Amino acid sequence: MAKLPAAVVGVGQTHHRAKREDLSMAGLCREAMDRALLDANMTLDDIDAIVVGKAPDLFEGVMMPELYLAEALGAVGKPLLRVHTAGSVGGSTAIVAATLVQAGVHKRVLTVAFEKQSESNAMWALSVPLPFNMPVHAGAGGYFAPHVRSYIRRSGAPTHVGAIVAAKDRQNALKNPYAHLHNEGTTVESVMASQMLWDPIRYDETCPSSDGACALVIVDEDTAKASPNPAWVHGSVMRSEATSASERDQVNPQAGRDAAAALWKQAGITNPLEQIDMAEIYVPFSWFEPMWLENLGFTPEGEGWKLTESGGTAMDGILPVNCSGGVLSSNPIGASGMLRFGEAALQVRGAAGEHQVDGVRRALGHAYGGGSQFFSMWVVGAEKPTN
Amino acid sequence: MFYFLTMPRTLSAPVTVAFDYTRSTGPVVGRFLTGLRDGVLVAGRTSAGDVVVPPLEFDPGTHEATADFVEVAPVGTVTSWSWVPEPVAGQPFDRPFAFALVTLDGATRPFFHAVDVASPAQMSTGMRVRVRWAEERVGHINDIACFEPLPAGDAAATAGAAANQSAVDEDPQREPTPVTGVITPVSLDYVYAASPEESAFYSALLEGKIVGQRCPTCQKVYVPPRSACPADGVAPTELVELPDTGTLTTFCIVNVPFLGQKITPPYVSAYVLLDGADIAFLHLILDIPADEVRMGMRVKAVWKPRDEWGTTIENIDHFRPTGEPDADYDTYKHHL
Numbered sequence: 001m002a003k004l005p006a007a008v009v010g011v012g013q014t015h016h017r018a019k020r021e022d023l024s025m026a027g028l029c030r031e032a033m034d035r036a037l038l039d040a041n042m043t044l045d046d047i048d049a050i051v052v053g054k055a056p057d058l059f060e061g062v063m064m065p066e067l068y069l070a071e072a073l074g075a076v077g078k079p080l081l082r083v084h085t086a087g088s089v090g091g092s093t094a095i096v097a098a099t100l101v102q103a104g105v106h107k108r109v110l111t112v113a114f115e116k117q118s119e120s121n122a123m124w125a126l127s128v129p130l131p132f133n134m135p136v137h138a139g140a141g142g143y144f145a146p147h148v149r150s151y152i153r154r155s156g157a158p159t160h161v162g163a164i165v166a167a168k169d170r171q172n173a174l175k176n177p178y179a180h181l182h183n184e185g186t187t188v189e190s191v192m193a194s195q196m197l198w199d200p201i202r203y204d205e206t207c208p209s210s211d212g213a214c215a216l217v218i219v220d221e222d223t224a225k226a227s228p229n230p231a232w233v234h235g236s237v238m239r240s241e242a243t244s245a246s247e248r249d250q251v252n253p254q255a256g257r258d259a260a261a262a263l264w265k266q267a268g269i270t271n272p273l274e275q276i277d278m279a280e281i282y283v284p285f286s287w288f289e290p291m292w293l294e295n296l297g298f299t300p301e302g303e304g305w306k307l308t309e310s311g312g313t314a315m316d317g318i319l320p321v322n323c324s325g326g327v328l329s330s331n332p333i334g335a336s337g338m339l340r341f342g343e344a345a346l347q348v349r350g351a352a353g354e355h356q357v358d359g360v361r362r363a364l365g366h367a368y369g370g371g372s373q374f375f376s377m378w379v380v381g382a383e384k385p386t387n
Numbered sequence: 388m389f390y391f392l393t394m395p396r397t398l399s400a401p402v403t404v405a406f407d408y409t410r411s412t413g414p415v416v417g418r419f420l421t422g423l424r425d426g427v428l429v430a431g432r433t434s435a436g437d438v439v440v441p442p443l444e445f446d447p448g449t450h451e452a453t454a455d456f457v458e459v460a461p462v463g464t465v466t467s468w469s470w471v472p473e474p475v476a477g478q479p480f481d482r483p484f485a486f487a488l489v490t491l492d493g494a495t496r497p498f499f500h501a502v503d504v505a506s507p508a509q510m511s512t513g514m515r516v517r518v519r520w521a522e523e524r525v526g527h528i529n530d531i532a533c534f535e536p537l538p539a540g541d542a543a544a545t546a547g548a549a550a551n552q553s554a555v556d557e558d559p560q561r562e563p564t565p566v567t568g569v570i571t572p573v574s575l576d577y578v579y580a581a582s583p584e585e586s587a588f589y590s591a592l593l594e595g596k597i598v599g600q601r602c603p604t605c606q607k608v609y610v611p612p613r614s615a616c617p618a619d620g621v622a623p624t625e626l627v628e629l630p631d632t633g634t635l636t637t638f639c640i641v642n643v644p645f646l647g648q649k650i651t652p653p654y655v656s657a658y659v660l661l662d663g664a665d666i667a668f669l670h671l672i673l674d675i676p677a678d679e680v681r682m683g684m685r686v687k688a689v690w691k692p693r694d695e696w697g698t699t700i701e702n703i704d705h706f707r708p709t710g711e712p713d714a715d716y717d718t719y720k721h722h723l
Contacts, residue, residue, distance in 0.1 A: 024413030145639030199640035
């Protein structure tokens with residue numbers, strides 16, 4: 001049986017900051033949820049089910065926070081699901097919510113993802129030394145930096161390509177009032193001059209640590225009629241793979257390639273670079289922009305950096321990438337994937353404000369997590385899908 | 388540091404995961420904690436008319452943030468209880484005590500806390516108890532040290548006798564600033580158990596040997612060995628001894644200090660592909676300036692003095708360059 005149509009009719013997010021000391025975790029979720037519901041012209045009473053996502057519990061030290069959050073999320077008397085797929089969780093959570101509508105189980109689903117990084121220290125939580133093992137782990141940056149080096153070696157990319165991405169995303173963030181970082185005057189030169197943290201990754205090429213949440217209201221075809229600008233789900237895919245298999249490609253992971261191929265097929269896309277009008281891609285370290293451009297099939301392997309270097313991913317390029325400022329400008333980890341999905345929806349709804357790209361009909365939202373182990377992505381469009 | 392579980396040669400070791408979480412309370416819970424600091428119990432009234440302490444952040448009926456606060460009495464009635472004969476670390480007392488649900492006078496829902504009595508014979512449903520405040524109050528749930536039985540003859544000994552909304556505390560020490568955060572220390576003690584295959588690997592290290600394991604299906608040699616081949620799902624059986632030389636495939640230079648770090652930065656964290664292995668593992672590179680480390684560099688293990696060996700990969704202090712010519716890129720590029 002074919003999937004039923006589903007559309008995003010409400011998008012909400014918090015003002016992301018290093019510390020939102022004014023809000024509890026519940027309050028953080030509600031700031032995003034209340035904005036999404038307002039956008040959808042609905043209240044929690046209109047919602048059939050809640051799907052919540054966040055990254056590992058060690059990040060805030062609250063085991064299964066969905067238990068304590070049930071009331072605040074408006075889930076009393078309703079189904080409440082929690083999703084976890086590490087950094088990709090915001091994307092997977094949105095996909096689970098959309099699937100509940102596409103399967104005809106619910107008509108109006110609210111989904112929310114969050115992280116309150118100020119309550120802990122993610123670098124510590126990702127580097128807990130284990131007995132018998134070598135204590136060389138150094139957080140996400142330490143994990144990904146060797147693979148970035150592999151990409152540079154494999155592709156022959158000039159070393160300033162990462163800085164081009166960082167400068168672009170920080171400039172884009174200046175147009176997004178919700179973004180955590182508003183670093184005026186960030187240039188390729190200033191990024192190149194910033195401190196080398198996990199060589200070859202510089203300070204300005206890394207994401208910040210943020211408190212924040214994102215929420216979406218996803219509804220069926222009937223309910224979407226009331227919306228002036230629904231963002232229709234044209235395709236959604238999740239894929240995973242083993243973290244440590246011999247000869248596993250950590251630069252261009254198989255799961256990401258397979259997910260993208262399946263996504264384009266679902267959405268009826270044969271030439272993504274031409275047919276996708278903008279993309280929100282999960283780029284926590286600048287070099288992952290060219291890496292994922294290749295993994296997603298926007299460019300042939302080894303040529304993602306050329307698209308970046310030519311300005312093709314800038315706001316006025318052939319494929320604007322991360323017009324919101326991306327993960328490099330706001331990183332509430334659990335919410336970061338949903339922010340990509342939500343920003344893609346805002347663009348096709350023409351509702352992205354100052355960072356809106358003209359005439360976006362189809363947009364990509366993308367997230368990855370674990371050791372490049374989990375992938376989730378969707379395509380949303382201004383028109384109802386015909387497939 | 389290590390000991391054997393019941394399964395012979397299966398290694399395990401203790402590991403403690405501890406962190407002081409810095410919790411933002413938000414305005415509603417903050418109001419309650421501010422009250423505790425000031426010696427009053429702040430409850431929230433729900434849209435259905437319930438008086439709940441601590442107040443709920445959001446109303447379960449209207450979903451609005453709780454805004455209707457009332458002060459309730461530090462005296463109440465036990466509605467249910469449970470005896471704790473053998474307290475564990477982190478509980479309110481190191482001697483036997485009771486946990487109880489106490490409905491405070493003025494509240495309609497019970498509040499969970501400890502009651503300090505010597506034996507379960509002193510506990511009963513319906514008994515009257517009062518708050519025993521901590522000597523120092525900081526705006527934390529532990530500002531209530533516990534509950535204790537009301538002395539016989541106390542004016543409040545009868546349920547409902549205490550004022551429902553007690554007078555505002557006149558403590559001159561009362562601070563005007565509200566509580567907005569609490570520190571929540573978490574400490575979890577685990578026993579980390581290595582798999583039988585990993586145990587064989589770590590035990591071999593005690594003999595100065597590195598063992599891997601060949602998958603019977605794909606023939607790939609994994610080091611450390613696994614319980615199942617990640618590609619085939621097959622349990623590998625054949626142990627393979629590997630040399631302590633190999634090729635550095637890729638690396639990063641860690642310049643950033645962080646909480647819990649065991650090695651002082653800067654240091655080179657690198658993937659080392661041992662000769663004969665089909666998967667690289669992370670280790671430390673020394674005896675060469677960090678900016679001279681290269682992909683493809685040939686390396687050899689530098690072992691710690693034998694009397695310092697244990698069942699750990701840390702027996703290898705680090706890897707150093709061998710001085711051989713670098714490996715050709717084509718020989719290791721499929722391991723990136």
